[in-house]
Amino acid sequence: MLLDFDPEVTAIAAQPFWLRWRDDAGRLRRHAPDLFARMADGSAVVIDVRPDDRIGPRDAEAFDATMRACRLAGWGFRRVGVPDPVLAANVAWLARYRHPRCGGSPDLARLLQEIFAEPGPLMAGAAAAGDPMAVLPALFHLMWQHALAADLAVRLTAEALVVAGAAPGGAR
Numbered sequence: 001m002l003l004d005f006d007p008e009v010t011a012i013a014a015q016p017f018w019l020r021w022r023d024d025a026g027r028l029r030r031h032a033p034d035l036f037a038r039m040a041d042g043s044a045v046v047i048d049v050r051p052d053d054r055i056g057p058r059d060a061e062a063f064d065a066t067m068r069a070c071r072l073a074g075w076g077f078r079r080v081g082v083p084d085p086v087l088a089a090n091v092a093w094l095a096r097y098r099h100p101r102c103g104g105s106p107d108l109a110r111l112l113q114e115i116f117a118e119p120g121p122l123m124a125g126a127a128a129a130g131d132p133m134a135v136l137p138a139l140f141h142l143m144w145q146h147a148l149a150a151d152l153a154v155r156l157t158a159e160a161l162v163v164a165g166a167a168p169g170g171a172r
Helices: 057-073 085-095 106-115 122-129 132-144
Strands: 009-014 019-022 028-031 035-039 044-049 076-080 148-150 161-164
Touching: 019 057, 028 057, 044 057, 057 076, 085 132, 106 122, 106 132, 106 161, 122 132, 122 161, 132 148
Parallel strands: 044 076
Antiparallel strands: 009 035, 019 028, 035 044, 148 161
């Protein structure tokens, strides 16, 4: 979901391929990386997801083999652990509003961008645009699209500062 939210990611594939190699003892090994992401600049990144405390020697060897293979293919490689739970919860919330049907009218989108031209509290801005029950889906949709932003590393509440374009402090 975090990749889907990242505006630099244009395509995602889960378990995109099997990598096979022989280890130092000559045994056949194989590994399917978790994700492949195509980036807006045309580059590619292969991603393995595993918490730091769950990486054993065989896993470390698989990640190293994957990194070497990616380097040969001209791709990037990342091994990531557990996402920050607050960020993950905020992005999961916004993902509920990704569908265009949540966007509301173009006039409402323009009004919200005008209201949040300067950072302001989420709920106060929604109320300034109209009935919050009708406005909030459009506000969250615009946040999913990065037309409005907030610091998603902190809990998204009624008082969270929202701004048009980029999040306060550069955070997403």
